[in-house]
Amino acid sequence: MTKLLEVREISKYYVHKDGWMPGKRICALEPLSFDLERGETLAIMGETGSGKSTIAKIIAGAERPSSGELFLNGQALSAMTDQQRCRYVRMIFQDSLRSLNPQITVGQQLTEPLIFNTDWTPEKQKQHVYETLSKVGLLPDHYGFYPHMLSSGQQQRVCIARAIVLEPQIVMADEAFVALDPSIRAQIINLILDLQQDMGISFIFVSHSAEIVKHVSDKILIMHRGSMIEFGTTQALINHPEEQLTKTLLHSEHNYKVPLHSTTKE
Ligand SMILES: Nc1ncnc2c1ncn2[C@@H]1O[C@H](COP(=O)(O)OP(=O)(O)O)[C@@H](O)[C@H]1O
Ligand SMILES: [Mg+2]
Structure with missing residues (x-):
């Protein structure tokens, strides 16, 4: 396979x-290389x-690598159209809350990717947006809401809904949840774990929190000054780290204490 x-x-x-x-x-x-x-x-x-x-x-296709290649399901990323890539990989940005358009409703924000990337009828688009709202724990009523009418946790759910609306295989989050307060962050991370189980999505996320990383990830990649210094399963890196930096990053406990549910992959 x-x-x-x-x-x-x-x-x-x-x-x-x-x-x-x-x-x-x-x-x-x-x-650097990894799978x-x-x-x-x-x-x-x-x-x-x-x-x-x-x-x-680079994985999200927002930057081109200077050399090397990435393959998604065996197909070179550089050979794909933006439309093809959008259906495989979506990104939740660092300042994701500001990336919501204040002028248009939640329903419209979620419909836009469907207009650009599918040939679905308006009815099918609408139905799919309602299903996506429910997947991220929002209500049908939120379809007509503007972003400012939502709490920050609900806005974050809209960002996740926008990332999954095209049913991608990979969702990337680059320090997207740092600004959230700890209890909301825990809810969002648990939501991501649930989506992963329901939809079989792969998540790639950048995080400084050892606690979240240990709880959520199967594999960990450690970067130092532009080089990948360690890559392996979460268990291997926790139990047998080869690099001092890996130890420091995974055992630093200046991290947030968050009530995560008990599906830890350790
Ligand atoms: N658009 C850019 N133009 C020039 N240098 C950049 C750009 N983006 C990142 N860099 C540089 O590349 C290095 C890695 O940056 P980045 O990937 O953002 O690191 P991190 O996310 O780990 O903080 C840094 O030295 C940064 O200054
Ligand atoms: Mg960064």
Whole structure:
């Protein structure tokens, strides 16, 4: 069976322009490779500036790698149209709440991806949006609400609904839940675990919280200054970390104490 995601030797350079001086090449990502199976959850950890967001953006197709290739279900990402890629991979951004359009209703925000990416009739689109609202724990009434009428937890649910409305195989979240207060964050993470079970979605998420990472992920990728220094199953990295940084990141307990439900993958 083909793997869901194969990352092969991807690297990323940025050119920093400094006035009239020739651009300085900054290596954001040294060539790295890893695989992800269907339904698996991958956590990416590392210090600020280590390349975590760069990996997330490349997988989501928002940035092109400088070299290397990614395969989704055996198909090269670079050979796909935006429309094809949208149906496979969706991203929940760091400032996801601000990414909601204040001018249009929740129902309209969720219908937009369906208009652009499917040939469904308006009735089918509407029905699918209602089903998606219910999957993320919102009510049919929320269809007509504007974002400002919702609590921050409900707005986050809309962001998740928008990410899953096209039934993707991978959802990426780049530190998307940092701003939420701990009890809402726990609800959102439990919602993601439920969606994963119901829809078989793979999650790739960037997080600093050892507690959340241990609770949610099957595999962990550790970044340090643009290089992948460790990659393995959550259990292996907790029990037999090879790198000091892995130990530090996974055992730091400045983390949030959140009441998560008891499906821990340790
Ligand atoms: N658009 C960009 N232009 C230039 N440099 C960038 C850009 N995006 C990221 N970088 C640089 O690449 C490195 C990795 O950044 P990033 O992937 O955002 O790290 P992280 O998410 O781990 O904090 C950093 O040194 C950052 O300054
Ligand atoms: Mg980042």
